[in-house]
Each structure stands twice: as C-alpha cells, then as structure tokens.
Amino acid sequence: MGQLCSGSYRKIESLPVDRQEQIEALLDHFRNPRNRQVIDPVDVTMPGGNPGCGDVVTIYFRATEDGGRLDAASFVGNGCTISQAAASVLMEMVNERRPPLEDILAMDYEDMVDHLGRETVNSRPRCATLALGTLKAAVRRYSRNRLRVEHGLPPEPGGEDEAEEFLV
Amino acid sequence: MADYANPSVLVSSQWVADHAADAGVRVLESNEDILLYDIGHVPGAFKIDWQQDLNDPVTRDFIGPAAFVAFAQRLGISPTTTVVVYGDRNNWWATYAYWIFKLFGHRDVRVMNGGRAKWIEEGRPLSKDVPAVAAATYPVPAYDGRYRAYQDDVLAFIGASRGRTSATLSAGRALVDVRSPGEYSGQITHMPDYPQEGVLRGGHVPGAQSIPWAQAANPDQTFKSADDLRALYQGKGVTPDKDVIVYCRIGERSSHTWFVLHELLGYPRVRNYDGSWTEWGNSVRVPIER
Numbered sequence: 001m002g003q004l005c006s007g008s009y010r011k012i013e014s015l016p017v018d019r020q021e022q023i024e025a026l027l028d029h030f031r032n033p034r035n036r037q038v039i040d041p042v043d044v045t046m047p048g049g050n051p052g053c054g055d056v057v058t059i060y061f062r063a064t065e066d067g068g069r070l071d072a073a074s075f076v077g078n079g080c081t082i083s084q085a086a087a088s089v090l091m092e093m094v095n096e097r098r099p100p101l102e103d104i105l106a107m108d109y110e111d112m113v114d115h116l117g118r119e120t121v122n123s124r125p126r127c128a129t130l131a132l133g134t135l136k137a138a139v140r141r142y143s144r145n146r147l148r149v150e151h152g153l154p155p156e157p158g159g160e161d162e163a164e165e166f167l168v
Numbered sequence: 169m170a171d172y173a174n175p176s177v178l179v180s181s182q183w184v185a186d187h188a189a190d191a192g193v194r195v196l197e198s199n200e201d202i203l204l205y206d207i208g209h210v211p212g213a214f215k216i217d218w219q220q221d222l223n224d225p226v227t228r229d230f231i232g233p234a235a236f237v238a239f240a241q242r243l244g245i246s247p248t249t250t251v252v253v254y255g256d257r258n259n260w261w262a263t264y265a266y267w268i269f270k271l272f273g274h275r276d277v278r279v280m281n282g283g284r285a286k287w288i289e290e291g292r293p294l295s296k297d298v299p300a301v302a303a304a305t306y307p308v309p310a311y312d313g314r315y316r317a318y319q320d321d322v323l324a325f326i327g328a329s330r331g332r333t334s335a336t337l338s339a340g341r342a343l344v345d346v347r348s349p350g351e352y353s354g355q356i357t358h359m360p361d362y363p364q365e366g367v368l369r370g371g372h373v374p375g376a377q378s379i380p381w382a383q384a385a386n387p388d389q390t391f392k393s394a395d396d397l398r399a400l401y402q403g404k405g406v407t408p409d410k411d412v413i414v415y416c417r418i419g420e421r422s423s424h425t426w427f428v429l430h431e432l433l434g435y436p437r438v439r440n441y442d443g444s445w446t447e448w449g450n451s452v453r454v455p456i457e458r
Contacts, residue, residue, distance in 0.1 A: 020206075023203060023206050023207065026203065027203075027207060050366075050417075051348070051350070051351070051356050052348045052350070052356065052416075052417060052421075053347075053416065053417050053418070053420060079201075080200060080201035080202065080203070081201050081202075081203040081204070081207075082202065082203060120203070123202055123217055123219065124202050124219075127202075
C-alpha cells in the first residue's frame with residue numbers, strides 16, 4: 001500500500017494545503033473524535049505512547065473471521081491535539097476501508113504525516129504517527145497470537161490490564 | 169503569594185493583560201501540545217517550540233550559548249527583557265523553558281500563574297496574531313550549569329559507582345523522583361512494541377523520594393501556596409538545608425519541581441538531572457531500586 005489509502009478520506013475531501021485549514025481539520029477531529037470508544041468483541045488491546053509525560057493511545061482491534069482483514073478498530077487516549085486527532089483520522093480511515101492486515105503493516109509513516117498536513121505536524125512526527133504505530137503493533141500481536149493458537153500455544157499475555165494502567 | 173521566597177517570579181494573568189505589550193516585556197507560550205498557540209494565545213505572546221527552539225538537533229543536549237543568542241534575538245529579547253513564560257499542563261513546559269533561560273543566566277524570568285488554562289477560564293481574549301518583533305541584541309552569555317546535574321553527578325550524589333548495586337544517600341542530600349508512582353516502582357517502563365520510547369529497566373534511583381510533580385499544582389493549574397508546598401516536600405524530608413537533585417523521565421516534569429523548590433521556596437541548592445530516567449534506566453551497571 002504505497003499510499004496511505006487509495007480511496008479519498010471522506011471528511012477531508014482533498015488534502016488541505018493551507019496550514020490554517022489543516023489545523024482546523026485536526027481540531028475538528030480532536031474535539032469530535034471518530035471511533036473513540038471500546039469495541040466489543042475485541043481481539044487485541046494495544047497501548048502505545050509515553051505514560052506519565054506524553055501522549056498515549058490505546059488501539060482496540062478486531063480482525064475478520066478468517067484473520068485476513070481489519071474488521072473494526074477504535075481508540076481511546078490522552079494527549080496533544082496532533083496525537084489524538086491523528087488517531088481519530090486513522091480510525092475513521094481504516095474502519096471505512098477495512099484493509100487487509102498486510103496493508104496496515106505496509107502503511108507508510110511519511111504518508112500519514114502528509115495526510116494530516118505536513119506543514120502542521122512536521123514538528124511532531126511521533127505524535128502524528130503514534131496511532132499508526134500502535135495499530136501496527138496490534139496487528140502484529142494479533143498475527144502472532146493467531147499463529148500461537150493454531151499451534152496449540154496460549155496467546156501472549158497482556159492487553160487490557162496494561163491499557164488500564166497506562167490510561168492514568 | 170507573599171509567602172513565597174521569590175514572589176516576583178510569579179505574575180498573575182491580570183499583570184500579563186496589563187503588561188504584555190510593554191517594550192521591556194516578552195510573553196512566551198511554551199506548550200506540550202504544539203498546536204495550542206496557533207489555535208489561540210495570549211495577545212502579544214510569542215511561541216516557543218520547545219523541541220525545535222531549545223534542543224540541539226544532533227546531540228542529546230540543549231542549545232548552546234550561540235544558538236541561545238539567535239533564539240533570544242529572534243524574539244526581540246535582550247538581557248534586560250522581562251521574559252514571562254506560560255503554557256498548558258500546569259505550566260509544565262513553561263517551567264522547562266524558564267529553567268533553560270536560567271541556565272544562560274537571564275536575569276528576569278517569570279511564570280504566568282495558572283498558565284493557559286486560567287487565562288481561558290477567566291474568559292480573557294485569545295489572539296491568532298503573531299506579533300511584530302523589534303530586533304534586539306543579546307551578548308553571548310556564559311553558560312551557568314549550576315542548576316543542572318549529569319549522570320556522574322548523580323552517581324557521586326548517591327555514593328555509588330558504575331557496577332555497584334547499592335547506594336547510600338547521605339544525610340545532607342535529597343533526591344526527588346517526580347514521576348508517577350507506577351514509573352517510580354518500575355511497573356511502567358514502556359508501552360509494549362514501542363521500545364524506542366521507553367527504557368530497558370524500571371524503578372528509581374536509590375534513595376529517591378517519590379513526590380509526583382503535579383502535586384505542586386492546584387486544580388486550576390496555579391501553584392499551591394507556599395505553606396502547602398513546604399508541607400509537601402518537607403514532609404518527605406526534602407528540606408532547604410539539603411543539596412537537592414530532581415529528576416523525571418526526560419527532565420521536563422522535574423523542571424516544574426525545580427521551579428517550585430528553587431524559585432518559589434528559595435531552596436539554595438537544587439539541580440535538575442535532565443538525563444533522568446530515559447538515561448538512568450537505559451544505562452549499563454548503574455544501581456536501581458524498586
């Protein structure tokens with residue numbers, strides 16, 4: 001998946017080129033986050049970020065029955081406008097497209113920065129890509145656990161308990 | 169406010185409203201959330217991007233004297249300027265900027281008590297305008313490291329050396345860990361699968377007291393009263409007669425505590441160990457306590 005997503009992102013019809021427009025769009029996502037919830041059932045709960053002194057995003061992830069695509073994803077989190085808005089942008093995108101898992105892993109961090117508005121977020125690339133990195137981590141854990149279960153091993157521990165601890 | 173050792177380092181929002189446009193005053197907004205200034209700021213304030221303006225881009229360090237001069241002159245700040253910093257999150261990143269100004273010996277730096285939150289809560293106007301700047305001259309300052317501690321300083325402070333698993337903090341010294349209890353105990357090190365952001369070992373520097381930084385602030389993001397602050401720190405044995413080092417994860421939360429102890433309460437010897445836990449928890453053969 002060379003581009004972040006080949007379909008247009010619905011709420012931003014085209015990439016805003018004006019920095020003020022980019023800020024307004026991010027602010028909208030920050031104030032009206034999409035998919036900011038806990039989905040149920042959930043396959044993986046993956047916390048990400050810096051607890052204590054930085055942004056945190058927890059991704060809730062569910063795959064389709066056959067394990068090939070994202071079925072649903074959501075987030076909760078605390079932090080700066082960029083990190084939380086980026087999570088909302090990403091969640092809206094992946095829930096709309098429900099991409100194959102390998103496409104999620106191939107999503108490019110630079111494309112994410114461009115999609116949010118490079119001029120606005122380039123001073124904080126880690127904030128802009130926190131949700132994407134955490135989603136990828138969720139996909140990797142899902143894939144590992146699926147393999148483990150297929151081979152008769154228990155899934156990796158962790159998930160909900162970690163998330164609660166980190167959401168202080 | 170009259171009970172603080174240096175009450176003039178705090179200014180009220182009303183003072184800022186009255187003086188932000190004065191020729192000898194520069195109001196600077198320093199936030200963790202980098203978009204907040206653009207969304208709206210105190211009229212007349214300039215933006216500090218703490219990461220880009222005050223950090224060295226290559227070495228893990230702050231800017232040096234020459235870069236500080238460029239930064240100050242760009243903002244129209246001269247050595248006689250009254251610099252007023254404020255920001256989000258209990259003025260946390262504002263005090264980080266304050267501490268940097270003090271490393272370069274800037275004489276008059278103040279904090280707007282309550283930060284952005286109080287300004288907004290009081291219904292004061294916000295502006296999106298970036299003010300025009302009159303050029304200023306700042307002679308290259310001497311770097312004054314007396315408020316800064318390095319890892320070797322901390323090892324010596326706790327009577328340890330690399331390879332020793334234990335340490336002893338002597339009577340005239342206090343070490344303050346201002347992180348959350350989960351970080352102090354070692355429960356929280358990093359998010360799984362995000363190792364770049366975390367540390368390899370959890371816990372705290374042996375002998376450190378746990379006094380989370382935000383306990384120094386009121387719910388309205390102002391600093392607590394001098395009496396409350398004294399009780400908070402002295403209750404844990406952090407007293408003005410001691411040599412004190414404070415730390416957190418990267419030195420930003422602990423700069424807030426440095427401001428409280430050194431500036432507000434007038435403790436004479438306080439240093440911020442900015443390497444903090446991202447350095448200590450990743451260092452080979454330094455002692456760790458849980």
